[in-house]
């Protein structure tokens with residue numbers, strides 16, 4: 538199936554409240570243009586260098602870039618002027634740097650807190666305990682150039698649906714409690730980013746309202 542057809546089918550299938558991030562990493566700008574022509578506006582990238590190259594090349598009205606990969610503090614400055622949402626905030630140090638760069642370019646940068654809920658060591662993110670402790674500290678309230686908009690996670694890479702569901706469920710629980718305790722008056726704290734090509738239906742059942750889908754749309758990635 539073509540990229541355009543995949544986008545159209547996927548959008549028809551998604552509940553109204555679920556946003557689609559088309560993960561275009563490792564795919565050429567021509568594929569992004571094809572998705573854009575089919576109506577897709579949000580694109581996710583996970584490498585700063587690749588994102589910079591694509592953002593310089595593409596100037597499409599209304600296109601939004603989301604950063605979804607592990608972000609090194611020394612690279613924040615390259616994407617700060619235009620990034621629409623950083624999904625992958627996994628440390629206080631990174632958040633401080635995003636705030637610093639947001640100030641430099643006069644922006645308030647939208648961010649999600651990445652939770653490490655997967656049963657795998659090689660994944661990034663705050664543990665729930667760490668993240669809760671950070672929120673409790675209140676330190677984030679003084680970051681005027683950061684806007685915390687929700688939570689992101691990646692589930693365990695497994696065939697076991699129960700395990701995947703459980704990972705999403707924990708993230709969903711965390712979001713709900715954080716909303717209640719720290720962000721009840723903040724409408725913009727509303728994003729639950731989980732679900733990829735292989736697990737997005739489960740993710741939506743477990744409260745996701747933003748899915749990040751790559752290979753289902755664009756085909757296999759060539760590394």
Ligand SMILES: *Cc1c(COP(=O)(O)O)cnc(C)c1O
Pocket residue numbers: 560562583605606691733734735749750751752753
């Ligand atoms: C690559 C990636 C995706 C998309 O994965 P697919 O399985 O190709 O849909 C989603 N989220 C993150 C964080 C990724 O790195």
